[in-house]
Amino acid sequence: MTTTADRREKGSGGITRLANGKYRAFVETTPDPGDGSRRRVSATGRTKSEALRKARDKALRPDMGMTPGGNATVAEWMDHWVDEVIEPRRAPNTTKSYRTRIRMDITPVIGAVPLDRLRPSHVRMVENRILRGDGRTGTDPRSAATARLTHSILKTALGDAMAEGLIDRNPAALTEVPETEPVEIAILTTGQAARLIALEPDTKWRLIWRLLFITGMRLGETLGITRQELIRSDGLPCLLVEWQLKEFEKDTVIPAGYRARHLGGRMWLTRPKTRKGQRLIPLPADLAADLESYMDSAGIPDDQPVFRSGRGNPICKRGNPICKDTLHHAWRRALDRAGLPHVSIHSARHTAATAFARLGVSGLARQSILGHADVGTTNAIYTHVDAGMLAGAIDGVERLIEG
Secondary structure, eight states: OEEEEOOOOTTSSOEEEETTSOEEEEEEOOOOTTTOOOOEEEEEESSHHHHHHHHHHHHHSTTTTOSTTOOOBHHHHHHHHIIIIITTTSOHHHHHHHHHHIIIIIHHHHTTSBGGGOOHHHHHHHHHHHHHOBTTTTBOOOOHHHHHHHHHHHHHHHHHHHHTTSOSSOGGGGSOOOOOOOOOOOOOOHHHHHHHHHTOOOHHHHHHHHHHHHHOOOHHHHHTOBGGGEEEETTEEEEEEOOEEEEOOTTOOOOTTSOEEEEETTEEEEOOSSGGGSEEEEOOHHHHHHHHHHHHHHTOOTTSBSOBOSOOOSSOTTOOBOOHHHHHHHHHHHHHHHTOOOOOTTHHHHHHHHHHHHTTOOHHHHHHHHTOSOHHHIIIIIOOOOHHHHHHHHHHHHHHHHO
């Protein structure tokens, strides 16, 4: 992910400094013998000259040995894969996460292994180093979740290598996915959520808490609400969720295939994480009326997030979109005011999912409201069992048995 751009060196397509202190150079390939077309390639290095040299080498042979029978190593393929497959199509934060896992956990262990000689044992070496640590380098053991993510990245990258005909099988697909212990997420009950909302004196934050607890919307979706998203469908007030608020590092380069609108500084409006994320959520009449009234009083342009921080700037006198730090600070104040435990703000989504289940809302409907791609996620992760639900189930069985 880029932070600063340097003056172009003659003969290069540009050199950019990355957040980790390294440099990325961009150059054009030699013309294709068939149609004369060129394409842009990039490479990274510890210095500008190293990055430029590697990029020029890559431009002379764009596949860097990425042909069946070539001599590409795992490190070369992973760099090629994240540059050419992931970065142009995925969210910048996703690309950054992939690069981190490759740099920290894959390349140091198996980067020098020829791609076509990779075996399941190599994949296990990567995972074992994460789970056990490495005494030689002073690396401490890390979580199974990190091992699971790294395994997923490696499996996807090697799957693409198979599709390119570079390898005959996917070694990561032949190994077991690292198991993770289920993490119990502490959530508020509906009664506690009602208390938090009732004691919130600020209209803006009270609206945000209501939206989170009643609709189960994601944080970014709630903070990214624009006036254009409040509509009527079949005569009912609804939110048409089309955007979410995201924070990216300054001067982040957004891939051409990634739908995003820059709001200024670190703030962007982007599409929800999955297609299912773009959805219609019916609103209770009173919540819709209060939200519309707030929008009227805010005086924000229709295509801008209506929820703003209190601090203005020279461009927008009404304040900036709300950043994560501001949101979490307000959430902790609200919990303290209500005398409630410090649960994660994301748990409001779990409270909503659990309330839907308790009311007998079908799994398909809950999946649609929450914007999950898979109803299994809705049921297994977001729906919690409370005493009321268990009592209702027992009462139902009793009625069936005893009439």
